[in-house]
Amino acid sequence: MKYKSVFDIIGPVMVGPSSSHTAGAARIGLLAKSLFGGTPDYVDIYLYGSFKDTYRGHGTDVALIGGLLGFDTDDNRIIKAVEYAEEAGMQVNFIEMEEERSHPNTAMLRLVKGEERLMIEGISIGGGKIELVSINDYAINISGNYHALLVFHQDSFGTIARVTTVLGNNEINVSQMNVSRKEKGDIALMTIELDEEISPRIIDEVRNIDGVDRVIEMTEN
Amino acid sequence: MFNSIAQLIDIANSENKPISEIMMEQEIRVSKRSYLEVYQDMERNLDVMQDAVDQGIGGVTSQTGLTGNDAVKMKKYIESGKGLGGDLNLLAIAYAVSTNEVNAAMGKICATPTAGSAGVVPGVLFAMNEQRGLTKEEMVRFLFTSGAFGFVVANNASISGAAGGCQAEVGSASAMAAASLVEAAGGTPEQSGHAFAIALKNMLGLVCDPVAGLVEVPCVKRNAAGASNALTAADMALAGIESRIPADEVVEAMYKIGLTMPSALRETGRGGLAATPTGNRLMQEIFGAE
Numbered sequence: 001m002k003y004k005s006v007f008d009i010i011g012p013v014m015v016g017p018s019s020s021h022t023a024g025a026a027r028i029g030l031l032a033k034s035l036f037g038g039t040p041d042y043v044d045i046y047l048y049g050s051f052k053d054t055y056r057g058h059g060t061d062v063a064l065i066g067g068l069l070g071f072d073t074d075d076n077r078i079i080k081a082v083e084y085a086e087e088a089g090m091q092v093n094f095i096e097m098e099e100e101r102s103h104p105n106t107a108m109l110r111l112v113k114g115e116e117r118l119m120i121e122g123i124s125i126g127g128g129k130i131e132l133v134s135i136n137d138y139a140i141n142i143s144g145n146y147h148a149l150l151v152f153h154q155d156s157f158g159t160i161a162r163v164t165t166v167l168g169n170n171e172i173n174v175s176q177m178n179v180s181r182k183e184k185g186d187i188a189l190m191t192i193e194l195d196e197e198i199s200p201r202i203i204d205e206v207r208n209i210d211g212v213d214r215v216i217e218m219t220e221n
Numbered sequence: 222m223f224n225s226i227a228q229l230i231d232i233a234n235s236e237n238k239p240i241s242e243i244m245m246e247q248e249i250r251v252s253k254r255s256y257l258e259v260y261q262d263m264e265r266n267l268d269v270m271q272d273a274v275d276q277g278i279g280g281v282t283s284q285t286g287l288t289g290n291d292a293v294k295m296k297k298y299i300e301s302g303k304g305l306g307g308d309l310n311l312l313a314i315a316y317a318v319s320t321n322e323v324n325a326a327m328g329k330i331c332a333t334p335t336a337g338s339a340g341v342v343p344g345v346l347f348a349m350n351e352q353r354g355l356t357k358e359e360m361v362r363f364l365f366t367s368g369a370f371g372f373v374v375a376n377n378a379s380i381s382g383a384a385g386g387c388q389a390e391v392g393s394a395s396a397m398a399a400a401s402l403v404e405a406a407g408g409t410p411e412q413s414g415h416a417f418a419i420a421l422k423n424m425l426g427l428v429c430d431p432v433a434g435l436v437e438v439p440c441v442k443r444n445a446a447g448a449s450n451a452l453t454a455a456d457m458a459l460a461g462i463e464s465r466i467p468a469d470e471v472v473e474a475m476y477k478i479g480l481t482m483p484s485a486l487r488e489t490g491r492g493g494l495a496a497t498p499t500g501n502r503l504m505q506e507i508f509g510a511e
Contacts (some may be wrong), residue, residue, distance in 0.1 A: 001222065001376045006248045007262060009334045009371035009380070009397075010342075010364050013269045016324035019332040019339075020381050021488075047275060050383040053489040072377035079327050104383040104487065121227060125356030126389070127334045189463030 012128045015074035021051065021058030022104050023126030025076060029067020031132060032109045032120045035216050039069060039110040042091045051124075052096045062170035064107060065092055073128060107132070121199060135216070138180050138189040142218070147200075148193045151206060152214040155181050158210035163190060166209060170202045187213055196216040222247060226414050226468035228374055231409040240400070240410050244369035256420065263361050268321065268333045270343040271423035277319025282328045285507050288437040291501035292319035303440055309352045310452050317344025318450040321441040333364075333379040334371040334393055337436045340444030341394035342367050345451050359405060366404045367397035370417050377469070378476030382429035383488040385479030389441060392424030392475065394453075395447035402455035418464035420454035420473045423472075426478055428486035430493025439494055 005011065014023040033039055045064055047055055055061050059078070062196045065085050066078035077084055097108075097172055103123040111118045121134040131138050135150060140149055160179065167174060173195050179189035199218070207215045223229045223243070233240050248259045278296055282289030295315035302320060304311045318341035324330045324339050333342040346363050349355060355363070371380065374393045379385035399420035400413040410417075424447070432438040464471070485492030494500050 001224065003372055004222075004251055004373040006244050006368035006372060008377060010263065010266055010368040011331055013266060013331045014327065014336060016330055016336050016339075018328045019334075022336065023332065049484075053491065054431070056432050057257075057431070057435035057490070074329055075451045076327075076329065100297060104484065104489075105381070117280060126379055126384060127375060128332055128336075129375075143367075145478040 002125060008127055008129050012073045014128065015076050015078050018058040019128040020124040020126050021054060021060045022063045022078075023073040023128035024105065024130050025051075025063035026073050026120035027068040027128065027130045028107050028109070028120075029064040030070065030072070031067075031122060031130065032118070033052065033068050033070060035218065036111045036116070036118045036122060037136065038113070039088060039090055040092060040113045041089065042112040043068060043096060044110040045098050046095045046097050046104040046108040046110075046199070048097045048099065048108070049099045051105050051107055061094055062193040064109070065108075068092075069181065075097065075165065103133075130219075132218075134189070135189070137182065140189075140191055141178055142191060142193060147197050148191060148218040149198065149203070149206065150218060151190040151192065151212055151218040152187055153190060154211040154212060154213065155185050159209070160190060162209045163192070163206055165211065166202070166205050167192070170205070172196070172198060223369075224252070224373065224376060226417065226472070229369055229373065230410045233267070239324060239362070239404055240413060241365040241404060244365040244372070245506070249287070252492070253502050260361060263364050264357070266331045267360055267364060270333075271347070273320045273323045273328060273330045273339075274316045274343055274347050277327060278321045279313065280302060280307070281322050281328065283325040283437055284327070285433075285435060285437065286330065287325075287432070287435065287503065288441045289322050291441065292316070292322055306449075309348050310449055311349050312348035313344045313448040313452060316347045316446040317341055317444040318441055319345065321444040325437045325441060330379065334356065334375065335382070335390045337382060337440050338390040338394035338444060338500050340441070341380055341391060341447035341451060342398045342401070344444065344448035345398045346397065349402065355405060362406050363401045366401040366412065366413065369398045370397045373469075374472055374475075376474050379479055385476065385489055386482050387427040387429040388424050388475055389479055391423055391443045391447040392427055393474075395424055395451045396421035396450065399454040399458070400453035402451060403458050406455065406459055408459050412458045414468045415464045416455045416458035418466060418468040419457055419462070420451050421468075421471045421475060422449050422466065423454065425475055427431065428493050429488040430486055431488065431490055431499040432495050434488075434490030434495070435507075438503070456503045
């Protein structure tokens with residue numbers, strides 16, 4: 001089930017006018033910021049479907065910017081997010097896309113800071129609830145409000161086993177796991193959903209595993 | 222977790238508890254938090270709703286000027302004593318409009334289940350409180366009952382206008398509110414189910430056609446209609462009238478109607494009222510020629 005909590009239905013408390021186009025957009029921005037590990041210097045935001053058609057009226061643009069700056073759904077600094085972005089030195093560029101994606105409320109964010117790059121695709125499914133669809137073009141399938149590790153790794157034998165061994169040795173239980181890749185032998189992505197929060201020490205241990213490229217921690221949104 | 226209205230009513234009956242209690246217990250299990258924490262979170266949402274109602278009744282205007290200050294007019298009209306509908310209904314309209322005017326003005330609201338439909342549940346709740354006198358706990362429970370019914374809709378159909386049209390937003394909100402009104406008035410879980418079904422049936426097919434893509438026209442007034450419709454459905458169910466089509470089948474019908482709705486009528490601002498001559502003119506005035 002997509003919605004697990006009564007507060008997905010009665011909530012969130014938010015700045016208007018739209019739970020999917022304003023609150024959901026802020027949450028996509030927040031998620032992108034947390035996955036990127038901070039506020040970027042530069043962001044391209046690609047808008048699709050209903051997001052593209054109505055973003056100005058719904059404040060989707062300022063909500064996305066606000067989220068990238070770390071403003072939550074009920075933070076009324078969202079209204080003046082453009083000014084706050086200037087202050088923070090974050091440049092944002094909106095691109096309206098004609099192409100149809102699988103969900104009408106889709107935003108793709110390309111975050112840049114120095115050499116760091118990250119591409120995030122999020123959808124806003126209603127009532128402020130969002131889902132992460134892809135990272136750097138890798139399909140992500142996270143079932144809900146869990147903790148998860150996204151492990152980018154070399155697509156070669158033994159890497160997956162080494163990662164799960166580290167988790168096992170630390171008595172971390174995996175609730176769901178998914179591996180995707182773009183091309184054989186290239187970089188692949190392990191999505192590992194966990195029942196509980198994981199300590200930074202274990203994440204570092206995973207990060208140091210031979211064949212592991214990059215580790216991103218996801219917490220509840 | 223319950224996944225249908227039928228199941229929700231079954232659990233309530235077999236455990237001899239109100240639906241609000243079933244929702245609270247599930248939330249405690251899923252979130253692994255205490256009764257008090259869950260209760261207090263909902264109480265905070267209730268306080269946000271109260272603030273929004275008060276703010277709108279005091280008068281607000283949106284940035285575009287398309288909506289605002291109608292709640293003030295409604296309140297004055299009620300005070301004149303000339304209203305055609307009963308006071309509970311008139312107050313529900315005033316408070317639903319009030320909340321949604323605050324939403325349109327980018328004020329702070331609580332999504333129930335969405336922001337565009339955030340006026341319906343608080344509208345009937347605060348009107349009922351004013352006319353019948355509810356305890357704070359009864360008001361908090363009202364929201365858990367609405368949440369329980371909305372939970373089933375969200376998981377089996379949609380609460381997004383972009384996915385399912387306004388029937389998924391104001392329609393869902395109205396049905397949730399109807400179910401809560403029945404519980405608050407002392408009705409049974411079955412009667413809540415019938416009120417839910419009747420309210421949602423009356424909203425089937427409603428499209429999402431916001432002028433200039435803004436959550437203003439016709440959203441604010443549709444919240445008023447959603448509130449009145451909730452009261453109509455709740456009164457019918459409390460009178461013993463039953464829905465011929467079971468609630469879960471109405472939810473499924475709503476979902477299927479949403480799937481067949483063209484995208485012009487699903488929150489794109491390209492069809493319906495948005496595409497009328499006046500709708501187009503307003504869009505040009507607000508955003509300039511494009």
